[in-house]
Amino acid sequence: MTLFKTSVALSSIVLGLSGLAEAEVAAPSQVDQAFEKLTAINTMREGLAATLDGRRDPITEETFKQVCMPAGKALKEWATKAGYEARQVAMKNRNPSNALTVADEPVFAKFAADFRLRRFEQVVASGGRSGVQLYARIPVVAACLHCHGSEVARPEFIKEKYKADKAFGFKVGDLRGLYSVFIPKKQ
Template sequence: MRGILMTLAMFSSAAVCAEPVADLTGAARQQVKAFATTLGGTLKASMQKDGPVAAIAVCNTEAPAIASQLSTDGWQVARTSLKIRNPDNAADAWETQVLEDFSARMAAGEDPAGLEASVTDDGEFRYMKAIPTAGLCLTCHGAELAPAVEAKLAQLYPQDQARGFNVGDLRGAFTLRKVLEE
């Protein structure tokens, strides 16, 4: 039911300003693709060259830098999850609702690769795109981690909750915001 209500809310927002929302959604998808491609490439290269412990350090510095570089032209680009690694990425109420909806839709058999949500509310456009857990993610986000990986995570993320995932689980979501001009 929650998914239906969220879908109706998205369509009602879209009906009010169909063309701008379509344009904003397209722009948000491009931002997500740029973030995912850049971060994924950086992490894969670091893993191959220096191993997972070095990749954790790279992720610690590069993920926020990439998000910051993409946060231009009024966009705020970030990631969040119900099980966060970095407290700075904690979900707000809308993001939590969307993540819970994504989880329910996945449990009902929906492909996580296609899960997205958007809303226009109070002069702001918001967009989220699910991040499914891939095999490579389990090196640092799985149930069983190498001792060196655990040690580096404890050093960089003492409040880490982002473990115990399996391939295909909802790892989190890209989350974007843009204040709309009147």
């Protein structure tokens, strides 16, 4: 809890230092609410993954439909409804469309270097877009290793379907990826 509060405070400082008055960007409460939603989606995924613990049947594509697919779906549905743009991004990605963009790269490095960092936001004011880009950490917990553990231990359907898969070899506590949400400035 203390760590959580510290990282929120730190990210607020970063936002403050960016030189734009808070009034010019999305209301802080909107960003806070978005972060809460991301935390809830992440908790949901961890809960779903934990249901696979102790399972004897092999993990199939059907099983996947009960873990990372609902998390991705919940993220997109919430963002569409709110008028935001949301992605999951990772350096070691499984779905090629979840690769880091050039803008994500330094942010990912920041999260990789500081394991207390749960959240980070920055003002976007370029390319005809203005608003806040919010990032939230996706950590690896034990249940993720059913599908993101060692390369050889990956379920068959993953080996077959994701030929360019990089999302394996993780350990508990590793940085798995980031939720990335663009919150446009209110007109």
